[in-house]
Amino acid sequence: MAIQFVSVRCPDCGAELSIENGREQAFCSYCGAKVLVHNDNEHIYRNIDEARIKEAENERILRLRELELEEKENSRSRKSLFIAYGVALGFVLIGALICIAEPLAGMWGIIIGGYIGLFTFIKSDEKKKKQKKYVSPNEAVITDSMIGCEEKNYNSVVMLFRGAGFTNVTAVPLNDLNILSQRKNGQVEAVTINGNGDFDEGDVYPREANILITYHSR
Known part of the structure; x- marks a missing residue:
């Protein structure tokens, strides 16, 4: 009967190792570290640690x-x-x-x-x-085009904020127009971030910040 092997990664040096199937632990042939083969929790924790290390490295590169x-x-x-x-x-x-x-x-x-x-x-x-601030992957920055959006079409403003990375953008019609004010249909009335309409170019907010865009409508 042929011997079966499983592929695992060393938690210390990251080397790919082939371990005989059925063994619960082994030692890395490159650095000598102990490798737990069938410990699911260890495998999960190792993956989480690797993800955090990778995220920190990406943030460091972005910061540099x-x-x-x-x-x-x-x-x-x-x-x-x-x-x-x-x-x-x-x-x-x-x-x-x-x-x-x-x-x-x-x-x-x-x-x-x-x-x-x-x-x-x-x-x-x-x-x-207005000097640029460091923006992490979980944040978005306000640009000049996001200031003074009143009277712009609400669809373009929604796309503007979503394009900047904001994920919680809501457009709400006011249903406030009459027959004499139809020209304002679709124009933005106000933009607020987490309930506050006072924001400037360069301000940094979490991507999930609540962006509320109210606009004039029939």
Whole structure:
């Protein structure tokens, strides 16, 4: 009678092993670890552990990629800020020199330089607030196109949120239109996330967050 073998995986090194059928335990020929062959619970726990390890590794890779992209974006932002502040400083210095001969013209140069500097500072501060956050596989992020969806067609807004990864998106008709307001049929009235309509670009929510879209209808 031919000897039958079963294939198992070593819980320590991951090597594929062929073990004689009927044996309850064996030792890995690669690392020497003890392998339980017919312990169903051990097999289940091992699979769960492997799944968790794989998920953690995937999240680590995503995080590294996110950090890499963030660093590139920060580098570009620093260069842009350096150029903008340089231009602003140039206007101020030139304006100060012109002030010696033409005070009014020189003052305009200083004002323009100050305006460029102030505008650059405000925009850089807004960008910091909207800076991308790390998003895990169980989360979704609000994009610019999801802000101010009022008057858009509700179907397109539903697809927008579902396309971003949200899984609990509900559209509710208001049945509020009369014969004089038919043009609003299908237009979004409001969008709320977990009952709150105050959200901004870059905000991160769980994928199963309750997205409620109310729209005008006949």
